Amino acid sequence: MSDDVPPAEEAEEVSTVKKTREAAEQSRALNTLTDHVEEKELDTSKVNNAMAQIKASQTAAREARRDKELAGHKVNPADVQLIVAEIEVSQKQADQRLREHKGNVVEALKSYL
Incomplete structure (x- = not known):
């Protein structure tokens, strides 16, 4: 420690360095936690196609049940x-x-x- 820097200022500098180092470590730790999941943008056309397929299959199933029910009537x-x-x-x-x-x-x- 140098003689020309008062002990209070030296302690303050050490404290600031420690806080900065702790903040950097916390930031790295947070980054390692959030890096596990990639953010992906949804492709809206794929979502719309999937929804259309689901709706079509539900409609087909409903029509098949209806046709089966109607076939029972003479x-x-x-x-x-x-x-x-x-x-x-x-x-x-x-x-x-x-x-x-x-x-x-x-x-x-x-x-x-």
Whole structure:
């Protein structure tokens, strides 16, 4: 220690150096903790595509359940022909409409009106 620096100032300088050294060590420690996880920017197009695929699969599953449920209803072929003749729709559409109304031709015809 030099004789021309008062002991109070010397102690203050040592204290400042210690605080600076501690702050640097803490900063390094914090950096090592946060360096484990890389920050990535989300690709919005990938997210949108994934969401669209999820929605499509849910829609397909819902339609499959609905088709299975509708297939359980019996329809009279004569009723299908009546709807085709009166409403002028395809047989497939007439058959589906009848199945949706559980084979009730009157309700199926009313649904077109």
